[in-house]
């Protein structure tokens with residue numbers, strides 16, 4: 030991933046109060062289109078220009094050819110607020126982050142995230158690398174906002190269950206039950222993505238707890254009740270896959286070494 034700076038020149042005297050919402054809207058539109066990643070974008074005001082620091086999945090993520098309709102509208106808003114379209118400046122490659130998937134045609138893909146990840150939750154099944162969301166057709170209303178909102182909720186639940194101090198039980202239920210509200214949303218998104226990309230798209234069900242290793246190894250698919258255990262784990266996480274239900278899961282973390 031790439032660290033970039035977006036610089037906006039003010040071509041007229043502007044009030045910070047006008048510039049700020051226009052920039053925030055623009056940044057949100059980029060985020061909902063997968064062109065920038067993460068939640069925090071330090072923005073500073075200088076003499077006659079403003080600057081925001083962002084992280085992109087690819088070097089050319091901010092190219093106008095990837096802009097969604099919402100991004101284009103947000104650029105018009107910038108102009109109305111007295112700002113130019115942003116100039117992009119590279120700061121360098123982000124050392125801590127995952128690489129981006131380079132497959133032209135994926136054999137399969139899955140929705141997967143954790144509370145530690147800021148990258149795209151759509152991953153290549155073969156390489157487990159994130160797929161930038163602007164590279165798939167928009168799932169609804171011109172961009173990928175619904176996927177980002179699902180990811181935020183998934184990560185919030187994951188954070189709660191990792192911390193284990195409040196709402197842990199409810200959070201684990203949302204992450205692990207195939208019919209929880211969170212899973213239903215995610216599975217609907219996976220279906221929609223599969224339809225749009227024509228690539229089989231799986232949904233990850235988190236698994237923790239259970240009575241014994243024996244019982245966990247013999248756990249059947251919660252969708253159809255069939256055997257779904259793999260001979261070897263995939264990407265060291267997934268021990269179970271059900272093709273018809275489009276579900277993947279792990280051997281309970283309590284029994285996985």
Ligand SMILES: [Zn+2]
Pocket residue numbers: 130131132135153154155156157158
């Ligand atoms: Zn790949």
Ligand SMILES: [Zn+2]
Pocket residue numbers: 250251252253254255271272273274275276
């Ligand atoms: Zn199944």
